[in-house]
Every structure is written in structure tokens, then in C-alpha cells.
Amino acid sequence: xxxxxxxxxxxxxxxxxxxxxxxxxxxxxxxxxxxxxxxxxxxxxxxxxxxxxxxxxxxxxxxxxxxxxxxxxxxxxxxxxxxxxxxxxxxxxxxxxxxxxxxxxxxxxxxxxxxxxxxxxxxxxxxxxxxxxxxxxxxxxxxxxxxxxxxxxxxxxxxxxxxxxxxxxxxxxxxxxxxxxxxxxxxxxxxxxxxxxxxxxxxxxxxxxxxxxxxxxxxxxxxxxxxxxxxxxxxxxxxxxxxxxxxxxxxxxxxxx
Ligand code: ADP
Ligand code: MG
Numbered sequence: 001x002x003x004x005x006x007x008x009x010x011x012x013x014x015x016x017x018x019x020x021x022x023x024x025x026x027x028x029x030x031x032x033x034x035x036x037x038x039x040x041x042x043x044x045x046x047x048x049x050x051x052x053x054x055x056x057x058x059x060x061x062x063x064x065x066x067x068x069x070x071x072x073x074x075x076x077x078x079x080x081x082x083x084x085x086x087x088x089x090x091x092x093x094x095x096x097x098x099x100x101x102x103x104x105x106x107x108x109x110x111x112x113x114x115x116x117x118x119x120x121x122x123x124x125x126x127x128x129x130x131x132x133x134x135x136x137x138x139x140x141x142x143x144x145x146x147x148x149x150x151x152x153x154x155x156x157x158x159x160x161x162x163x164x165x166x167x168x169x170x171x172x173x174x175x176x177x178x179x180x181x182x183x184x185x186x187x188x189x190x191x192x193x194x195x196x197x198x199x200x201x202x203x204x205x206x207x208x209x210x211x212x213x214x215x216x217x218x219x220x221x222x223x224x225x226x227x228x229x230x231x232x233x234x235x236x237x238x239x240x241x242x243x244x245x246x247x248x249x250x251x252x253x254x255x256x257x
Contacts, residue, residue, distance in 0.1 A: 020046040025078035038064040051208040053224040056233035062217045104175030108190040110167040112159040119155040145173035165196025185216040
């Protein structure tokens with residue numbers, strides 16, 4: 001889409017603004033006759049350079065929250081702004097455009113394509129943007145992203161020739177190559193042993209130090225401790241939030257981080 005009057009592009013270049021703002025977000029699933037309140041009254045701001053961890057027990061709403069942040073699902077009520085664009089008033093196509101422009105996903109299972117080389121795996125999402133990126137720009141971005149995760153030397157290998165930790169680093173490179181405003185990361189070490197998990201976390205920590213904004217779901221309190229802001233969910237509510245500079249704040253209902 002090359003619509004220069006697009007409300008998405010009008011504000012996309014302004015990096016000083018809040019990247020993500022959730023206001024009173026709730027999500028209720030309806031399956032059969034049962035209502036499941038997965039999220040209730042979530043308020044959250046994510047600023048450029050933030051490193052936010054989301055933790056809490058299984059079923060507390062972590063993945064639901066990440067899906068909403070990634071525009072993979074819609075809330076039942078509330079407001080969701082990405083770089084000041086009200087996402088809920090957009091068409092599906094506009095939402096997809098906003099997602100491509102701003103969001104990089106990293107999943108627990110690396111989701112690499114076995115038949116493609118490491119280079120081609122990282123390049124693949126960029127090839128959908130061929131109208132805006134030339135072949136050499138794509139190549140430049142892929143090499144830069146692979147270098148950031150220290151995997152450039154393996155660009156001609158296939159995913160099954162790499163360890164799990166290395167595959168996850170390639171998945172991070174694939175997300176970075178899109179030059180997103182924020183990386184959304186769901187349990188990045190869930191399928192890894194502790195050595196590989198630590199290596200992946202080192203990469204995420206370094207990326208944040210270099211300015212990448214990260215929102216990460218993790219079960220591991222050790223890894224949550226690397227984040228500069230932490231929120232803890234229980235039964236779909238933020239029950240605790242903390243900032244690296246401040247003491248932990250306990251909240252009965254919700255928190256603005
Ligand atoms: P977490 O990632 O913290 O384990 P989830 O966000 O996956 O939690 O789930 C939160 C709650 O919403 C759980 O009770 C779960 O069973 C329910 N849930 C998640 N996805 C769906 C769905 N598609 N349909 C119905 N219920 C769902
Ligand atoms: Mg989950």
C-alpha cells in the first residue's frame with residue numbers, strides 16, 4: 001500500500017511518542033456456553049527503548065496479551081494505540097500494514113522453514129515488501145540482522161544444521177530485519193536448555209542496550225529480572241508492576257507501567 005494519506009504512515013516516523021498504549025483493555029472468550037475472561041482492565045504504556053517482561057502462571061493471559069499487542073486478535077473492549085494510531089478503527093488491511101511496519105514477532109518454537117537457507121529465512125518477510133525494498137536493500141538488512149545476533153557466518157546453512165539456540169537467534173534476526181518499533185517475544189527460551197537459553201537472553205539484552213524495544217513473555221523469574229520493567233499477571237489482571245529504578249509496586253487491580 002502506497003497511500004501517502006494513510007493515517008498509519010502519518011505518525012509512523014515519530015519515534016518520540018509512546019509506542020504502545022493500552023487503555024482499559026479486556027478480552028473475553030466465548031466457547032460453547034462458557035465465558036472466559038482472559039484479560040480485565042489492562043493499562044500499559046511502552047516507550048521507545050523499554051524492555052518489558054510479562055510473567056505469571058499458566059492461563060493468566062500472557063499469550064492473549066501478546067496476541068492483542070501484535071494485532072493478531074482484537075480486545076472485547078478498551079483502546080489500543082500503536083504510535084498514536086487507534087488500531088481498533090482500522091480495516092484488516094490497515095491493521096496488517098501497521099503490524100508489518102511496527103511489530104517483530106519471536107515465538108517459542110522458532111518457526112523457521114527447513115528447506116530455506118538461514119539467509120532466505122530472514123529475507124522471506126522482506127520479499128513481501130518488494131515494492132518498497134530493492135534486492136540489495138533486502139540483502140543489506142538480512143546481513144545486518146544476522147550480524148546483530150552473531151549468526152552471519154551461518155547464512156548458507158539450513159535450520160536443521162543449527163542448535164536450538166542458534167535457530168532462535170535466526171528467528172530474532174528475521175524479526176529485526178523488518179526494522180520494527182518493538183519486538184514481541186513469547187517464551188523465547190521455552191524450548192531451549194539453560195546454556196542455549198542464556199545465549200538467547202544475552203542477545204536480547206544486548207539488542208535492548210543498543211535501543212531495541214522489547215516486550216517479552218517469560219516464565220523464568222531469572223530472565224524477567226533482565227527487563228527494565230516487569231509486570232506480573234494473575235487471572236487476567238496486572239497484580240504487580242515494577243521498574244528497575246523503583247521498588248516493586250503491588251496493586252490490587254491494575255498498573256500503569
Ligand atoms: P497464558 O499464556 O498465560 O498461559 P492464555 O493467554 O493462553 O494464558 O490464556 C488465558 C485464558 O484464556 C485461559 O483460561 C485460556 O484457557 C483462555 N483462552 C486462551 N485462548 C482461548 C481461546 N481461543 N478460546 C477460549 N479460551 C481461550
Ligand atoms: Mg502462553
